[in-house]
Amino acid sequence: xxxxxxxxxxxxxxxxxxxxxxxxxxxxxxxxxxxxxxxxxxxxxxxxxxxxxxxxxxxxxxxxxxxxxxxxxxxxxxxxxxxxxxxxxxxxxxxxxxxxxxxxxxxxxxxxxxxxxxxxxxxxxxxxxxxxxxxxxxxxxxxxxxxxxxxxxxxxxxxxxxxxxxxxxxxxxxxxxxxxxxxxxxx
Numbered sequence: 001x002x003x004x005x006x007x008x009x010x011x012x013x014x015x016x017x018x019x020x021x022x023x024x025x026x027x028x029x030x031x032x033x034x035x036x037x038x039x040x041x042x043x044x045x046x047x048x049x050x051x052x053x054x055x056x057x058x059x060x061x062x063x064x065x066x067x068x069x070x071x072x073x074x075x076x077x078x079x080x081x082x083x084x085x086x087x088x089x090x091x092x093x094x095x096x097x098x099x100x101x102x103x104x105x106x107x108x109x110x111x112x113x114x115x116x117x118x119x120x121x122x123x124x125x126x127x128x129x130x131x132x133x134x135x136x137x138x139x140x141x142x143x144x145x146x147x148x149x150x151x152x153x154x155x156x157x158x159x160x161x162x163x164x165x166x167x168x169x170x171x172x173x174x175x176x177x178x179x180x181x182x183x184x185x186x187x
Contacts, residue, residue: 008149011039015153019160028160029061036153037063043137049130069112072105080104086119087128091147093118116140120151122158
């Protein structure tokens with residue numbers, strides 16, 4: 001097995017361990033994007049979650065981008081061709097985000113030193129719930145193995161988000177049940 005394949009398997013194993021170790025989505029997603037950036041040797045990685053109205057992507061976690069860039073403005077699905085396509089289920093590659101009309105903040109990308117971008121959807125129950133993006137500082141074409149690795153991590157991240165949501169709902173229901181039983185005991 002080639003060394004790069006071993007690296008992807010080891011990284012996937014680490015991602016699974018992180019997901020299984022915590023139900024705190026912020027912590028899990030932060031570790032996931034860091035692992036992706038380091039494994040793929042890219043400038044940065046970010047995971048964005050689709051809002052309830054499905055019009056905007058909210059930051060879930062990011063590694064490698066400046067705070068100034070992160071505060072550039074909202075990522076609106078209808079204005080971001082890369083995300084619109086990714087949310088339809090495809091991996092989307094942009095050779096040069098600074099000049100590609102499918103990238104919402106091209107000028108800001110140039111200022112940040114972002115060149116190539118790869119985005120894949122986070123899919124849960126056959127429905128896109130967000131996107132995972134990687135950014136490079138130089139023009140770079142991604143291999144099929146890199147795309148598959150990113151898609152696998154995105155799917156694991158979607159599972160982690162769903163598990164955290166279910167855990168939160170279960171805890172809320174449990175707390176309400178305990179509060180109700182406590183009130184009954186007082187009577």
